[in-house]
Amino acid sequence: MPIQLIASLFLDGPPPWFPDPYRLLKVGAAVxxxxxxxxxxxxxxNPSERNMHGRVVLVTGGTSGVGAQTAFELARRGAQIxxxxxxxxxxxxxxxxxxxxxxxxxxxxxxxxxVDLADLHSVRQFATRWIDNAPPRRLDMIVLCAAxxxxxxxxxxxxxxxxxxxxxxxxxxxxxxxxxxxxxxRAQQFDxxxxxxxxxxxxxxxxxxxxxxxxxxxxxxxxxxxxKAYARSKFALMVFAKAYQKHLDAHxxxxxxxxxxxxxxxxxxxxxxxxxxxxxTRGSLWGLLLYVLLYPLVWVLLKSANSAAQSLxxxxxxxxxxxxxxxxxxxxxxxxxxxxxxxxxxEVAKKLWEESDKLIERVEKQQAVKRAKAKKxxxxxxxxxxxAAQIEEIEALVGAIxxxxxxxxxAKEAKEARTPPKKNGKKTKSGGDNASxxxxxxxxxxxxxxxxxxxxxxxxxxxxxxxxxxxxxxxDAPRGSAKSAGPRL
Numbered sequence: 001m002p003i004q005l006i007a008s009l010f011l012d013g014p015p016p017w018f019p020d021p022y023r024l025l026k027v028g029a030a031v032x033x034x035x036x037x038x039x040x041x042x043x044x045x046n047p048s049e050r051n052m053h054g055r056v057v058l059v060t061g062g063t064s065g066v067g068a069q070t071a072f073e074l075a076r077r078g079a080q081i082x083x084x085x086x087x088x089x090x091x092x093x094x095x096x097x098x099x100x101x102x103x104x105x106x107x108x109x110x111x112x113x114x115v116d117l118a119d120l121h122s123v124r125q126f127a128t129r130w131i132d133n134a135p136p137r138r139l140d141m142i143v144l145c146a147a148x149x150x151x152x153x154x155x156x157x158x159x160x161x162x163x164x165x166x167x168x169x170x171x172x173x174x175x176x177x178x179x180x181x182x183x184x185x186r187a188q189q190f191d192x193x194x195x196x197x198x199x200x201x202x203x204x205x206x207x208x209x210x211x212x213x214x215x216x217x218x219x220x221x222x223x224x225x226x227x228k229a230y231a232r233s234k235f236a237l238m239v240f241a242k243a244y245q246k247h248l249d250a251h252x253x254x255x256x257x258x259x260x261x262x263x264x265x266x267x268x269x270x271x272x273x274x275x276x277x278x279x280x281t282r283g284s285l286w287g288l289l290l291y292v293l294l295y296p297l298v299w300v301l302l303k304s305a306n307s308a309a310q311s312l313x314x315x316x317x318x319x320x321x322x323x324x325x326x327x328x329x330x331x332x333x334x335x336x337x338x339x340x341x342x343x344x345x346x347e348v349a350k351k352l353w354e355e356s357d358k359l360i361e362r363v364e365k366q367q368a369v370k371r372a373k374a375k376k377x378x379x380x381x382x383x384x385x386x387x388a389a390q391i392e393e394i395e396a397l398v399g400a401i402x403x404x405x406x407x408x409x410x411a412k413e414a415k416e417a418r419t420p421p422k423k424n425g426k427k428t429k430s431g432g433d434n435a436s437x438x439x440x441x442x443x444x445x446x447x448x449x450x451x452x453x454x455x456x457x458x459x460x461x462x463x464x465x466x467x468x469x470x471x472x473x474x475x476d477a478p479r480g481s482a483k484s485a486g487p488r489l
Contacts, residue, residue: 038300043269044333046310050317053078056138057316060084060117060146060174063097065273066199067145069309074143074316075105084115084126084146117146117173118159120360121367127180136187141316143197144174149275150226151283161363166226170233174198175240175356185261186251193322194261197315198241200234200329202267203227205339207235210352236352238338241265243349245327262326264315269332271308272298 014021057074061067062083075081081101087094089112102110116122130137148169150157157165163172178185178196188194208228245263253259270276280298281287291298314333315321321328328335342348 034300041301042303042307043310046313046317046333048314048318049077050319051078052317055079055140056082057141057143058082058084058139059143060115060177062143062145063094065145065275066268066271066305066308066312067143069305070143070145070312070316071110072101072105073309073313075101075107075110077317078107079141080109081107081111083110083112084117085112086114086116086118088114115177117169118165120161120173120176120364121371123173123176124180124364127177131181131184136184138192139181139184139188139194140192141195141197142178142181143199143312143316144177145199145312146173147199147275149230149279151278151281152226153282154226156224156229161367163359163363164224164229166229166233167236170230171236171240172356172359174237176360178244182247186248186253186259188260190253190255190257190260192260195316195322196241196244196261196263197266197312198237198263199266199268199312200238201230202269202339203231204235204238204343205231207231209342210236210239210348235340235343238265238343239345239349239352240356242327242344243346243353245325246349248326262321264321264326265329266311266315267329267331267336268308268311269303270301271303271305273305273308276302 052074055078057071057079059067059071059074059081062071062081063085071081071083083098085091085094089095089098094112098110098112102108113126114122115126130139146169149166159165159168161168185194185196206227208231210232241263248259248261248263251259277291281291311330311333315330321330329338330336338344
């Protein structure tokens with residue numbers, strides 16, 4: 001059967017319904033070119049594996065993009081992940097994200113700590129809490145994936161502390177964090193393989209030279225552009241990472257052993273992350289529409305977050321990077337050389353370190369004064385609120401007393417209105433119409449039992465002939481009256 005089919009195709013040609021061979025060749029070549037381009041753009045896969053159980057890993061930028069994928073892969077391998085996030089752990093989105101990450105990775109040792117990289121005071125608070133522990137807390141790895149950028153054509157953005165946003169988040173916050181965590185990093189046991197993974201970008205190649213005045217002004221530049229600011233921040237981060245490795249190497253451990261910490265620079269490449277989407281769309285709706293229309297091309301040329309994370313996983317798990325000198329650059333899961341020589345320039349690194357320290361010191365002093373002033377104003381407002389509450393409470397008490405007295409007066413008036421008027425315009429003590437008890441003798445019978453005496457009482461009655469004993473009642477005239485001459489029957 002196959003032989004007959006081949007012979008028929010060879011002798012008689014393809015059937016009428018069969019497509020044109022040249023068209024098939026063109027389509028196949030196009031599909032193959034797209035597949036080959038996609039395969040090449042996706043980069044290499046991580047060939048290394050490592051047991052991560054029990055290792056403590058700090059991750060910045062671990063809620064989106066390459067950082068989220070890196071955190072997931074490390075958690076899936078058993079690492080204890082501490083996500084440094086801008087939002088507090090009680091944030092609903094963050095709580096759902098952590099819960100989903102735990103469920104997908106099967107690892108419950110995933111936590112979140114609030115650290116706002118746009119605020120130096122927030123960075124100091126977290127780092128101080130971390131190192132303020134005896135014995136030192138375990139720390140096996142730090143992955144600095146957090147980064148930001150300003151879309152092209154948008155104005156310069158500053159933090160609340162007056163520092164340019166890209167410079168602060170991409171470089172200065174990492175400089176501040178590692179500077180405070182340095183004692184905790186150097187205090188780790190000698191048998192631990194401690195690594196600091198610093199993602200960078202190939203844009204550092206086009207970055208201008210670092211100017212001390214620009215550093216001390218917080219990334220301020222007369223010719224500021226978003227692309228120049230991003231490239232400068234990544235270049236400064238690479239220079240600092242190299243200098244930080246030398247700083248760790250210069251430390252003499254109490255046990256006399258060499259340092260066990262390695263700084264590894266990683267270029268993950270261009271990926272379809274929220275940051276890249278924001279850059280391509282220029283932060284506008286029209287740009288987003290164009291991005292959606294050209295998404296097939298974007299999908300082919302840019303890596304996925306998982307593909308971009310492979311180089312970071314290689315830097316975190318490859319055994320050879322835990323030996324030898326630190327400060328190496330990894331790209332596509334292999335070691336490469338830096339494209340600029342001034343990355344290793346000690347003079348540039350020294351000047352950058354000193355000016356960064358001065359900038360942080362100046363900003364923190366200013367913010368400390370502002371916080372003290374704000375605290376004093378808040379205490380003043382709290383005191384005023386407390387006094388107002390006390391005054392309100394007293395007024396409420398006085399009002400309650402007045403209302404009570406008003407109710408009593410109203411009840412008294414109502415009671416007097418319900419009381420019938422007394423005879424002769426005078427009210428008796430008992431409230432009735434009868435004469436006062438001081439004006440008459442006690443009454444032993446009711447009015448119905450009163451009767452006229454059957455006899456007339458003489459002037460000198462018999463002592464035993466008492467009218468009262470026979471059921472009669474005396475009614476005296478009011479005392480003091482001139483007509484009162486004695487008792488009357």
